[in-house]
Amino acid sequence: MGPIVCATRGGEASRRTQERAIALAHERGIPLIFLFIADINFVQPSNASLAEILVDELERLGRGLLRIARARAEEQGVSAEMVVRHGAVRQAIEDFLGEVQASTLVLGAPGTGTEKKAFAAGEIPRFAQEINTTTGVEVVVVE
Amino acid sequence: MLEEQLIAVEALTIVSLLVASIVAITVRRIRIPYTVALVLAGLFVSVEGERLILQLTPNSAWILYASIPEFIQNLLDFEPEFILALFVPPIIFEAAFHLEFNQLRSNLVPILILAVPGVVLSTVIVGGIIWISVGLSLGAAVVFGALISATDPVAVVALFSNLGVPRRLSVSVEGESLFNDGIAIVIFNIAVTAAIVGSFSLAQGVAEFLWISLGGLGVGVALGWLVSRAIVRIDDYFVEITLTMVLAYGAYLTAEQLQVSGVLAVVVAGIVSGNKGRQGMSPTTQIVLLSFWEYVAFLANSLIFLLIGIKINVAQLVPPFGFIMVAVFAVLVARAIVVYGLLWLTRLGGSEAHVPMSWRHVLFWGGLRGAISLALALSLSTKPLPESGMLQVMVFGVVLFTLLAQGTTIQFLLNRLGLAEQPEHIVARQMQLGRLYAAQAGLSRLADLRHDGLLAGDVWAGLRDEYHATSSQLSEEMNQLFVKYPDLEREVLLQSRREALRAERAALSDALRQGLISERVYRKLTSEVDHRLDALTLIREATTSSTTAPEE
Numbered sequence: 001m002g003p004i005v006c007a008t009r010g011g012e013a014s015r016r017t018q019e020r021a022i023a024l025a026h027e028r029g030i031p032l033i034f035l036f037i038a039d040i041n042f043v044q045p046s047n048a049s050l051a052e053i054l055v056d057e058l059e060r061l062g063r064g065l066l067r068i069a070r071a072r073a074e075e076q077g078v079s080a081e082m083v084v085r086h087g088a089v090r091q092a093i094e095d096f097l098g099e100v101q102a103s104t105l106v107l108g109a110p111g112t113g114t115e116k117k118a119f120a121a122g123e124i125p126r127f128a129q130e131i132n133t134t135t136g137v138e139v140v141v142v143e
Numbered sequence: 144m145l146e147e148q149l150i151a152v153e154a155l156t157i158v159s160l161l162v163a164s165i166v167a168i169t170v171r172r173i174r175i176p177y178t179v180a181l182v183l184a185g186l187f188v189s190v191e192g193e194r195l196i197l198q199l200t201p202n203s204a205w206i207l208y209a210s211i212p213e214f215i216q217n218l219l220d221f222e223p224e225f226i227l228a229l230f231v232p233p234i235i236f237e238a239a240f241h242l243e244f245n246q247l248r249s250n251l252v253p254i255l256i257l258a259v260p261g262v263v264l265s266t267v268i269v270g271g272i273i274w275i276s277v278g279l280s281l282g283a284a285v286v287f288g289a290l291i292s293a294t295d296p297v298a299v300v301a302l303f304s305n306l307g308v309p310r311r312l313s314v315s316v317e318g319e320s321l322f323n324d325g326i327a328i329v330i331f332n333i334a335v336t337a338a339i340v341g342s343f344s345l346a347q348g349v350a351e352f353l354w355i356s357l358g359g360l361g362v363g364v365a366l367g368w369l370v371s372r373a374i375v376r377i378d379d380y381f382v383e384i385t386l387t388m389v390l391a392y393g394a395y396l397t398a399e400q401l402q403v404s405g406v407l408a409v410v411v412a413g414i415v416s417g418n419k420g421r422q423g424m425s426p427t428t429q430i431v432l433l434s435f436w437e438y439v440a441f442l443a444n445s446l447i448f449l450l451i452g453i454k455i456n457v458a459q460l461v462p463p464f465g466f467i468m469v470a471v472f473a474v475l476v477a478r479a480i481v482v483y484g485l486l487w488l489t490r491l492g493g494s495e496a497h498v499p500m501s502w503r504h505v506l507f508w509g510g511l512r513g514a515i516s517l518a519l520a521l522s523l524s525t526k527p528l529p530e531s532g533m534l535q536v537m538v539f540g541v542v543l544f545t546l547l548a549q550g551t552t553i554q555f556l557l558n559r560l561g562l563a564e565q566p567e568h569i570v571a572r573q574m575q576l577g578r579l580y581a582a583q584a585g586l587s588r589l590a591d592l593r594h595d596g597l598l599a600g601d602v603w604a605g606l607r608d609e610y611h612a613t614s615s616q617l618s619e620e621m622n623q624l625f626v627k628y629p630d631l632e633r634e635v636l637l638q639s640r641r642e643a644l645r646a647e648r649a650a651l652s653d654a655l656r657q658g659l660i661s662e663r664v665y666r667k668l669t670s671e672v673d674h675r676l677d678a679l680t681l682i683r684e685a686t687t688s689s690t691t692a693p694e695e
Contacts, residue, residue: 009633014632015632050674050677050678050681053671053674053675053677053678054678054681054682056675056678057640057675057678057679057682058682060640061633061636061637061640061682064636064640065632065633065636068632
């Protein structure tokens, strides 16, 4: 059975999402991968010169967040890998799922936090449906 | 005679500082900005002060104090240029010294739009309305338009820092004010000359405007750079503070002597030394220097707003009340057109330059008028402009309106727009962090005392264990915060990275000072650190709505 991929970016729903992914990995006895996508689509043309440094800093942030998630998993007896990719969030997730032949994708759906969201309201279920249809990967959305 | 005058100045200063202190204590209980309270205190002193002092101090020994209101009037009858030269440089220098290049650069488009075409447009609109409605000569109306176009956001910015308003908004308000003060003064002087002479050449006016403005900027850059170079090579905070003092007043006086803009010179000198000069300062010097300038600006602001209140003769405002209301209307209309109209142009500059609608509401209503407008109005007394009396009364009225009506309601507006809210988890973390910092500083001090043999072993051990227990408890509480507020994970990572980069920058300055690296290497490496800090700001703004502009 392919690994569980937990896409996380820190933030309000991330802890619940990670806990759910850890519980699933524990329950099913399959590997867990925490995935962070460094997406710099918010960079305006006037900041294009910063792009390289932005990616580097975002990756650092991602690695930091993933280390926290991995430590959380290890505390519960689940070993986890951490992977940072960059690009547009949806495409990068899809590509990665195919690359590792994932069985399950765990995603968070932020509710009341202060963070800006990668997905607009109502887009997460649609995205989950699309992923499931095109790749056959089970998608778990954590509210 | 001179001795008596000096004693009177001393008495005036002491009484003013006492009043300022009382006001500062009082405003903690009532929710109005400090500067507004100072104006109210000044108004009270001007109306009731003399009578009260005479009632309270009938003895001849106190007669000196009883003459204070009269003395203040005498002081205000001094050359208004003296008031400008005394109070304006420290206020402007302190604000400019705090502005970081990075923040200024990312807000430069809206700041320059508001400060240059904004002031010109505001002058024309206000002047036009006043000319048509009040019946003043066109020259006098334009003079009024120019002197009332300088915004004074002291009251608003103080509120911003208390309420945790987004830093970008605060920088926009401060930046606009710094530059529009200088631009308004330049236009004012050109307009006054034209009104007195009775003719105006647009080409000559534009040339003069460019010469005075660019000349002021040039003087500021040159002196700011020179003093910064000196500061980088000195490690003695008394000397460094003294040099910044010389720079603040020196830039103003030098520029005025050269007949270019003194205010713009101080603005740029402050920005250059606050960024370039500060890079070479030790952390201790930075703390001492910033505290010093904060205090000097507090003193200057306290005295000038108190004097504004004292100088405004409320009874004098009653007969021309209708004209004052027209002036208030003209100022608000002009501000609305500038803020909502001109700032629309920022859309063309991309999202970084774009000013959201909620911020524009704040820029509109937060455009208070104060010290500069009043000082310019006072300076009209020395000029042969027949309508100067009416202009002064209208300026007093507008300043009073903006301070009392806008200054007291801006917090309500910020709350309504949701700009004054700090997320609960940020406040909670700051509380824990503050306590932890304080506990660690306490422990560190005790360790020093123990090291110097000033603390007995038993006492030290007892206190140390107590502090360790407190620190452990606070650390545990901070961990609990992560459970309660998962947003904090990302926030803390970003903030910690920022702190680390700042430490890297400080280390590079140390390395330069010790001669371990060359200036060229230093510039290259600090530039990379600065880019990383910029990147973190963008990441934070892109991922956290609490620090970004709300979407329209």
